[in-house]
Amino acid sequence: MTQRRSYAVGTGLFIVLGFAALAYLATQTTSLVNVRHGDSYTLKARFTNIGQLKDRAPVKLAGVRIGSVQSIQLEPQKLDALVTLSIDKRFNQIPEDSSASVLTSGLLGDQYIGIQPGGSPDSFKNGDEVILTQSAVQLEDLIGKFLVNGSPGDKDKKKP
Amino acid sequence: MNARVKRRNLVVEGLAQIGDAGLFLPTLLAAMPRSLRYFREIVRQIWFTGAMSLIIIMTCGLFVGMVLALQLYHVLEIFGGTASTGTVVALSVYRELGPVVTALLFAGRAGTSITAEIGLMRATDQLSAMEMMAVDPVAYVVTPRFIAGIIAMPLLCCVFSAMAIFGGHLVGVTWLGIDNGTFWSNMTSNVEVWKDVIDGVIWKGLAFGTVVTLISVHQGYTTPPTSEGVAYATTRTVVASSIAILALDFVLTAFMM
Amino acid sequence: MTDAIASPDSAPTGDALVRVRGLTTRFSGRTVFDGLDLDIPRGKITAIMGPSGTGKTTLLKHITGQTPADAGELLVDGEDVAKLSREGLFKLRERVGYLFQNSALLTDFDVFENVAFPLRQHTRLPEELIRDIVLNKLQAVGLRGASRLMPSELSGGMARRVALARAIVFDPMLILYDEPFVGLDPIALNQVLKLIRTLNETLGITSVLVAHELAAIQQIADRVVLIANGKVVASGDPKEIANDGSPWTRQFFGGEPDGPVPFHYPAGDYAAELGLGETA
Ligand SMILES: Nc1ncnc2c1ncn2[C@@H]1O[C@H](COP(=O)(O)OP(=O)(O)OP(=O)(O)O)[C@@H](O)[C@H]1O
Ligand SMILES: [Mg+2]
Numbered sequence: 001m002t003q004r005r006s007y008a009v010g011t012g013l014f015i016v017l018g019f020a021a022l023a024y025l026a027t028q029t030t031s032l033v034n035v036r037h038g039d040s041y042t043l044k045a046r047f048t049n050i051g052q053l054k055d056r057a058p059v060k061l062a063g064v065r066i067g068s069v070q071s072i073q074l075e076p077q078k079l080d081a082l083v084t085l086s087i088d089k090r091f092n093q094i095p096e097d098s099s100a101s102v103l104t105s106g107l108l109g110d111q112y113i114g115i116q117p118g119g120s121p122d123s124f125k126n127g128d129e130v131i132l133t134q135s136a137v138q139l140e141d142l143i144g145k146f147l148v149n150g151s152p153g154d155k156d157k158k159k160p
Numbered sequence: 161m162n163a164r165v166k167r168r169n170l171v172v173e174g175l176a177q178i179g180d181a182g183l184f185l186p187t188l189l190a191a192m193p194r195s196l197r198y199f200r201e202i203v204r205q206i207w208f209t210g211a212m213s214l215i216i217i218m219t220c221g222l223f224v225g226m227v228l229a230l231q232l233y234h235v236l237e238i239f240g241g242t243a244s245t246g247t248v249v250a251l252s253v254y255r256e257l258g259p260v261v262t263a264l265l266f267a268g269r270a271g272t273s274i275t276a277e278i279g280l281m282r283a284t285d286q287l288s289a290m291e292m293m294a295v296d297p298v299a300y301v302v303t304p305r306f307i308a309g310i311i312a313m314p315l316l317c318c319v320f321s322a323m324a325i326f327g328g329h330l331v332g333v334t335w336l337g338i339d340n341g342t343f344w345s346n347m348t349s350n351v352e353v354w355k356d357v358i359d360g361v362i363w364k365g366l367a368f369g370t371v372v373t374l375i376s377v378h379q380g381y382t383t384p385p386t387s388e389g390v391a392y393a394t395t396r397t398v399v400a401s402s403i404a405i406l407a408l409d410f411v412l413t414a415f416m417m
Numbered sequence: 418m419t420d421a422i423a424s425p426d427s428a429p430t431g432d433a434l435v436r437v438r439g440l441t442t443r444f445s446g447r448t449v450f451d452g453l454d455l456d457i458p459r460g461k462i463t464a465i466m467g468p469s470g471t472g473k474t475t476l477l478k479h480i481t482g483q484t485p486a487d488a489g490e491l492l493v494d495g496e497d498v499a500k501l502s503r504e505g506l507f508k509l510r511e512r513v514g515y516l517f518q519n520s521a522l523l524t525d526f527d528v529f530e531n532v533a534f535p536l537r538q539h540t541r542l543p544e545e546l547i548r549d550i551v552l553n554k555l556q557a558v559g560l561r562g563a564s565r566l567m568p569s570e571l572s573g574g575m576a577r578r579v580a581l582a583r584a585i586v587f588d589p590m591l592i593l594y595d596e597p598f599v600g601l602d603p604i605a606l607n608q609v610l611k612l613i614r615t616l617n618e619t620l621g622i623t624s625v626l627v628a629h630e631l632a633a634i635q636q637i638a639d640r641v642v643l644i645a646n647g648k649v650v651a652s653g654d655p656k657e658i659a660n661d662g663s664p665w666t667r668q669f670f671g672g673e674p675d676g677p678v679p680f681h682y683p684a685g686d687y688a689a690e691l692g693l694g695e696t697a
Contacts, residue, residue, distance in 0.1 A: 007207045014211035018315025021322040033348040285521035292515040293535045294507035
């Protein structure tokens with residue numbers, strides 16, 4: 001009898017452990033982390049080219065994550081990409097002349113929105129638009145420029 | 161038993177066994193409602209197949225995560241993408257390595273013991289004795305192990321994956337010095353709950369658990385009642401399960417893409 | 418071969434618990450039973466004897482419906498075993514105890530739980546009552562003290578007695594013993610003999626006993642049936658059967674290597690198989 005009960009207890013613990021692991025994986029290692037954040041406010045920004053930017057990509061200021069991309073739409077008249085950013089309420093001191101740019105982490109990493117703070121005493125409010133934006137740097141464009149201007153890299157290559 | 165003749169084409173034999181195991185499924189399903197009466201037995205079998213496999217699953221999960229982080233870090237370094245180490249560890253573990261390695265370990269640890277146990281019960285007339293005591297051995301012995309395996313496998317996959325993430329973090333952040341915040345934020349912005357965690361860990365885990373335990377109980381139940389028969393049946397459990405896991409993994413992945 | 422024996426079964430047919438008519442069984446071409454007729458009277462101890470491999474175990478398995486026969490009729494307590502549904506068969510088996518040739522204890526459980534197993538499966542008795550019944554049966558086989566041992570910790574004889582306790586835990590109407598005396602020391606053998614007789618006398622349990630020990634059988638059996646070559650070749654009182662004068666009984670009880678029962682399993686010519694056929 002006592003033997004049986006210990007199986008039941010052990011099995012119960014095992015199942016709890018399994019579900020705890022699942023809960024951990026689902027909530028702490030996935031995009032649920034970003035969806036779950038509490039209060040936030042939105043900003044808008046227009047880009048002529050967003051590159052590979054995706055929904056829920058991080059928004060960073062000085063390398064620290066302060067929010068995420070909520071949605072990406074095409075503005076039919078202006079033929080611009082309208083990106084809605086969701087910024088954590090804690091970061092409500094961002095100067096309203098700050099600029100936003102689409103950046104890449106590493107050479108081939110994911111793209112994110114970087115905010116470069118300006119100097120205005122006024123801060124962004126909910127629904128404001130970020131006027132100063134810089135579009136994604138396209139790798140193809142870079143390579144194109146590189147080919148047209150001759151290859152400055154040749155010198156480097158011969159060094160070793 | 162001309163076991164020696166059969167041993168030559170273990171792979172062909174393994175494939176045939178997978179088919180036979182499939183034919184065993186209706187018998188199991190038919191016995192399923194009756195075995196709900198043996199709830200205690202199911203609990204006991206979850207303990208034996210699941211909880212008793214925890215140590216090996218956790219150890220292997222930790223090392224898989226560690227070696228993945230180590231390898232990926234050095235590859236990603238070439239492209240300046242070490243920040244993605246955590247992401248790639250998580251994605252490869254959730255989608256492939258977690259379910260597949262767990263299932264292979266499960267077949268070796270729990271599957272073989274299920275086969276040997278049922279085979280020995282057959283060889284020592286314990287199954288006939290149950291029949292004689294008006295207890296259906298399929299409902300009492302076979303299905304509870306089957307159900308337990310199906311429940312235990314996804315849970316083991318979760319534990320394995322969590323340990324792998326832990327191992328990846330240990331090597332990536334603690335040892336190789338990736339920034340902790342970068343490691344997590346990169347991972348959390350690229351890993352999806354449904355597409356990666358649920359599809360990979362849970363659905364694949366369930367599918368592999370079903371196939372491995374089905375093969376294991378079938379091998380045990382139909383083994384020739386001799387010590388050689390039981391020994392050979394455990395070997396076939398491992399071979400047939402491994403083939404089934406890897407083939408099914410390909411099919412499932414193709415469907416999930 | 419069989420015409421030497423008169424009246425294969427002259428047993429009382431009036432109140433037979435088990436009634437076998439024209440039973441025929443083949444295993445992969447080899448005939449085990451060839452029109453077997455047999456009656457097992459209610460409330461009596463019937464011993465079944467016969468050379469090794471004649472199908473004594475197979476007969477018991479037919480009676481319990483574990484292996485179906487190919488043809489013939491087999492009634493247990495008026496029910497045709499071959500026609501019973503799975504549920505019907507299970508109902509019947511709850512009233513039949515079976516002692517396996519190799520005990521077949523459940524290795525997962527200790528002695529107590531093994532004996533309690535049928536009770537737990539088929540009843541909702543309170544724990545105290547189960548305890549009382551199990552200890553009572555274990556006391557009857559002299560193993561109450563061993564109730565917490567695991568089957569692997571038992572000797573062969575002890576395991577047999579535990580299996581016996583398990584077979585009688587439901588006070589069945591019929592108990593089938595497959596070679597219950599093998600491997601028992603003389604003391605244990607006498608205990609088991611006494612037990613079988615007590616069960617038979619006090620509870621009126623019909624017993625079928627497959628055994629080779631004529632001396633033991635003579636002490637308790639009411640009737641002996643000798644099976645050979647797929648048929649009942651002799652039957653009668655255990656004290657007299659050895660001297661009934663037929664060649665079957667003379668060979669079997671006299672232990673003569675040659676006679677109507679061949680020592681060898683059917684085989685081709687030995688010399689030919691050794692390759693001596695051509696040279697000789
Ligand atoms: N499942 C089976 N498949 C094929 N042949 C079988 C099967 N079971 C029994 N036999 C054959 O039937 C014959 C009778 O077997 P059985 O076990 O009934 O003999 P037995 O009279 O109990 O012998 P023993 O005294 O040695 O226990 C044997 O020749 C055996 O080879
Ligand atoms: Mg036998």
